[in-house]
Amino acid sequence: VLGERLVQRCEPDGGHALHWLSCAAVQGLAPSQWALARYLKDHCEESIYRNTVSAAHGGVADAQFELGERFRQGVGVTQSWFEACQWYLLAAQQGHAQAQCELAGCLLMGRGLKKDTVQAFVWYEKAAALKLPQAQWNLGKLYAVGLPGVPKDSKRAAMLCKRAANAGYAPAQATLGSLFSQAKKHDRAVHWWTLAAQQGDLEAQYNLALAWRLGLGVASDEAKAFDWLLKAAEGGLALAQLKLGLAYATGEGAALDLVEAAKWFELAAMTGNSAAAANWAHAKQKLGVAHQIEAQRRARSWQRQRN
DSSP: OHHHHHHHTTOSOHHHHHHHHHHHHHTTOHHHHHHHHHHHHHHHHHHHHHHHHHHHHTTOHHHHHHHHHHHHHTSSSOOOHHHHHHHHHHHHTTTOHHHHHHHHHHHHHTSSSOOOHHHHHHHHHHHHHTTOHHHHHHHHHHHHHOBTTBOOOHHHHHHHHHHHHHTTOHHHHHHHHHHHHHTTOHHHHHHHHHHHHHTTOHHHHHHHHHHHHHTSSSOOOHHHHHHHHHHHHHTTOHHHHHHHHHHHHHTSSSOOOHHHHHHHHHHHHTTTOHHHHHHHHHHHHHSOHHHHHHHHHHHHHHHHHHO
16 A cells, blocks of 8 residues: 555656555555556556666667667667667677677668768677677678678578578578578478478568478478468468469468458468559459448458457
8 A cells, every 4th residue: 555655656766666566566566566567567667768768878788789789679678770789889898799790780771871882781790709699690691792802702602591590590591491491402491491480480481381282301291281371371471372372362382262262362462562453453353342340340350350
């Protein structure tokens, strides 16, 4: 009760309010638990931000990186790539690997800073030296294409990608799977795609679906192919949504369902996929008005669930 009264009176000493509310909440008093929840909601985020700012100005690299993340995402502050980069830079200069990687990405894309691929390479190299898988993968991609002053090195690119993949970084695992697929080593491609797909990598899920469908590196299995294709489509990959629509439209790999096909064509078309747009337009000609409305209802329902 005392804690609740302190909160209601806006008692300046919030520590006392928090102490008494916590004591009552631990004893199972529902009103106090609710009052504690409201108090934490109103005060904790502000306190976390205030202390993060203080620590960042005090030179704590983790706090500087966290502040950079807040400005990048617009969490509790106005979104600003420029401010994000300033804090990433301070943390990066102290050897913070993730900050170095994020700073490199900003330099590579020209977000918040002038685009500078050479400096991006330098920061990726620093972060990769600290064994950050994300940096190893990105550095590998730069070696794969080459840069002015940095010659293309396919062998080094593959080595860095493999290091990141072995560390469990899903995008690198997906890339490694594609490299093995290009080399016709389909069983190894499936191995790496499976690891990435299990972590939710959409392109790996799509490629794995094709492998199971075509029997590349595994025995052909329509059911497994459909399951992975559905996961990729549900995850929002337009190419998978288009393929899933075709499966429902033709009955190949899925039960024939023109309304469900139209739903996936429409969803893929919303991303700008021209083939899906053409299929959606064709589906509307084949479907009656009631079925068109149902397909659109399903598409809107899917969008609401994702949001």
